[in-house]
Amino acid sequence: MLISIIIPAxxxxxxxxxxxxxxxxxxxxxxxxxxxxGSQDQxxxxxxxxDTVNVLRSKKGRxxxxxxxxxxxxxDVFLFLHADTFLPPDAYNSIMEFIGLKKVIGxxxxxxxxxxxxxxxxxxxxxxxxxxxxxxxxxxxxxxxxTFRTINGFKTMDFMEDxxxxxxxxxxxxxxxxxxxxxxxxxxFQKNGxxxxxxxxxxxxxxxxxxxxxxxxxxxxxxx
Numbered sequence: 655m656l657i658s659i660i661i662p663a664x665x666x667x668x669x670x671x672x673x674x675x676x677x678x679x680x681x682x683x684x685x686x687x688x689x690x691x692g693s694q695d696q697x698x699x700x701x702x703x704x705d706t707v708n709v710l711r712s713k714k715g716r717x718x719x720x721x722x723x724x725x726x727x728x729x730d731v732f733l734f735l736h737a738d739t740f741l742p743p744d745a746y747n748s749i750m751e752f753i754g755l756k757k758v759i760g761x762x763x764x765x766x767x768x769x770x771x772x773x774x775x776x777x778x779x780x781x782x783x784x785x786x787x788x789x790x791x792x793x794x795x796x797x798x799x800x801t802f803r804t805i806n807g808f809k810t811m812d813f814m815e816d817x818x819x820x821x822x823x824x825x826x827x828x829x830x831x832x833x834x835x836x837x838x839x840x841x842x843f844q845k846n847g848x849x850x851x852x853x854x855x856x857x858x859x860x861x862x863x864x865x866x867x868x869x870x871x872x873x874x875x876x877x878x
Contacts (some may be wrong), residue, residue: 655750658729658799659686659741662719666737667696669839673737674704682746687727688737689719697737716791717808717815724799724807731760733796734816738839741794748834749796759827760797762789769840784831791816794836801826812869814858 659677663670670688677686688701691714701709712722720734731753735741742748742763752758765781767774780788789795795816805822808815823829 655730655753656683656685656728657731657733657746657749657796658724658727659684659733659735660720660723660727661686661688661735661737662691662716662723663688663693663697663701663737664691664714664719665693665695665697667693667700669738670697671700671703673735673740674701674707676740677735678704678706680741680743680745682750684746685727685729687723689723691715691719715810715812717810717812720815721807721810724802727799730799731796732799732802733794734791735794735836736792736838738841739792739794740837742834742836744834745794748832752830752832753796753798755828757827759801759829760795760823761828761830761832762793762795763832764835765793766835766837767840768837774840778835781835782831784829786817786820789816789820789831792836792838795819797823797829 661670661673674686674688677684685708686704686706687708687710689710689712690698690701691712698709698711701707708726710722710726712719724732731749733745733749745763752761761784764778766778781793801823805819805826808819811818820829
């Protein structure tokens with residue numbers, strides 16, 4: 655079976671080469687797709703330097719970019735990966751073993767943040783729970799392609815598309831966490847401060863859950 659790794663990117667010149675090199679080195683049957691949302695740096699040029707990577711352009715916005723990538727993907731499974739996030743070595747086998755279980759339609763990895771601060775041990779511990787409150791796009795969400803198409807993909811919203819889609823996915827079948835973990839950068843925590851960023855993350859999800867428009871919430875969560 656083929657897994658399509660779909661990477662939405664916007665001004666990711668610092669990370670994109672390393673993530674692509676790592677993704678292409680993984681054992682398994684993958685295709686890698688980068689969808690650029692209008693980068694003003696060297697992201698697009700760097701991605702095009704990888705001959706085996708399918709590089710696309712779309713309107714800005716992760717939901718738009720991921721849907722566009724899925725429209726051009728050929729995989730049996732779509733794996734949506736942030737441009738600063740690294741998959742574990744056993745990603746392919748873990749997904750294939752899991753996706754073959756009865757009624758399973760998708761899931762995500764657990765999360766490790768590349769930071770030695772002890773608070774991130776709690777962050778990693780929380781990421782084991784298969785709940786919307788503890789599952790986000792940087793966890794590496796994956797889903798059977800047929801299921802993704804059945805629910806018409808991500809809703810074209812400015813923010814929280816990763817939380818919203820889980821509601822619809824969970825109605826289609828089992829959506830669970832793997833034991834393996836992806837590793838993501840600590841750039842938001844470095845930029846905004848660890849406790850301020852953690853507080854913002856929690857509050858934004860709560861506000862979304864109680865009905866605040868994701869378009870309003872997006873202003874408090876910049877792209878990078």
